[in-house]
Amino acid sequence: MTEQKTRAGFAAIIGAPNAGKSTLVNRLVGAKVSIVTQKVQTTRFPVRGVALEGAVQIVLVDTPGIFQPRRRLDRAMVRSAWSGAEGAETVVHLVDVQSELAIREGGAKAGDHRSADDVQTIISGLKASGRQVILALNKIDGIKRDSLLAVTKDLFDTGVYSEVFMISASKGEGVDDLKKRLAELMPEGPWLYPEEQTADLPVRLLAAEITREKIYLRVHEELPYAASVETTAFEERQDGSVRIEQTILVERDGQRAIVIGKGGQTLKWIGEASRTELTDILDRKVHLFLHVKVKENWAEERGTYSDMGLDFDV
Known part of the structure; x- marks a missing residue:
């Protein structure tokens, strides 16, 4: 029996504040490596969580939310987020689909408009980099298929995405499929961390x-x-x-x-x-x-x- 070759690499999770990035990283890793609160913008620096999928080690870079910065701390966080994405083998852009739908269908709150603006900021940044990334629509719970497909088409038509996953990071729906895909995209090579380590945060x-x-x-x-x-x-x-x-x-x-x-x-x-x-x-x-x-x-x-x-x- 041939021993399965190991693979290892980095996958960055980017998105607007409160898109659910930390929740997704924690779900993929199966342990708490990044803080999760109902307040936006709580991840101030990239936290690397280590997820295993068979013989594959996926080092997940949970970046700060990308938004329009106002203060020095804001600028440093946004720069950190883009830096985390630049060094990764693959990038997942996580989008809060409920905010996108609230704007389309009425009833949007100020937070939904900020979230949608931040999504467009990220799309512009991806276009400027010339890089295609994975789109993951998050918080799909209770949303009709037709509505999901309409949002998917609008975003996919921007040309910055290579493929789309529909997930619920909080409940785990669709996350296993995303994890398998990330594992396929990792290059062959030795693992970067010991098997029992879930994060490299001191x-x-x-x-x-x-x-x-x-x-x-x-x-x-x-x-x-x-x-x-x-x-x-x-x-x-x-x-x-x-x-x-x-x-x-x-x-x-x-x-x-x-x-x-x-x-x-x-x-x-x-x-x-x-x-x-x-x-x-x-x-x-x-x-x-x-x-x-x-x-x-x-x-x-x-x-x-x-x-x-x-x-x-x-």
């Missing part, structure tokens, strides 16, 4: 991302993108547990009050939710200590960008 950074997710899950209405989390200490204890200290940075005193909450209840919830998930991921007892600090210009400091792997000078 553990201190992963811990910070988990806590940042919990902040947005709890206070996403009150707090705009004005919070960052730094893991300031990560200590392995003799009893096998780990002690983690983190600082939550906000830009104003009012935001600090929101994160702490009445009687410290909000911060307590964030800490407990983060600790529970980190205990599960790290498979050991976690002692987590959170501090909230006001740092007005954290989003304009060079060190913040290097910590996140972003280009400060973009």
Whole structure:
């Protein structure tokens, strides 16, 4: 019996903010490697998730959403997203089909218009690069076939797509077919990561991302993108547990009050939710200590960008 040759390569997932990129990466990998919240633009730098399909290793680059940037941090995130796509063997453009349909059929909200504008920005960028990519229409749950086909035709006629998949990243529908196709597109060669590794995100950074997710899950209405989390200490204890200290940075005193909450209840919830998930991921007892600090210009400091792997000078 001939041994199956191994294959390995990179597949970048690009799309507008909140298209479902992180959900798709987590589904393909079968483990949590990228934070998922209902707030758009929570992925600030490419997180590589490692998916296996038989003898094939697919390294998934979950990029920040591509949109019209306004601030330095926005520009750095968008540049990072395009960079992640440039170095990959194949690229998947994930589109929220429900936003596209809301605009066609009426009832569109401001977020739907922003999403559609961002899709067009990405299509323009793909045309400029001269590269064809895979189109994946996401959030197909409950949508009529005729409506799906109409959106598919309009997008496919732009000439930037080589093939189309219709999926539900949250429920898994169609994701296995997409995964098989990505595996076929990976080049022959040795695996890039050990079999048991699901991501190449450093553990201190992963811990910070988990806590940042919990902040947005709890206070996403009150707090705009004005919070960052730094893991300031990560200590392995003799009893096998780990002690983690983190600082939550906000830009104003009012935001600090929101994160702490009445009687410290909000911060307590964030800490407990983060600790529970980190205990599960790290498979050991976690002692987590959170501090909230006001740092007005954290989003304009060079060190913040290097910590996140972003280009400060973009």
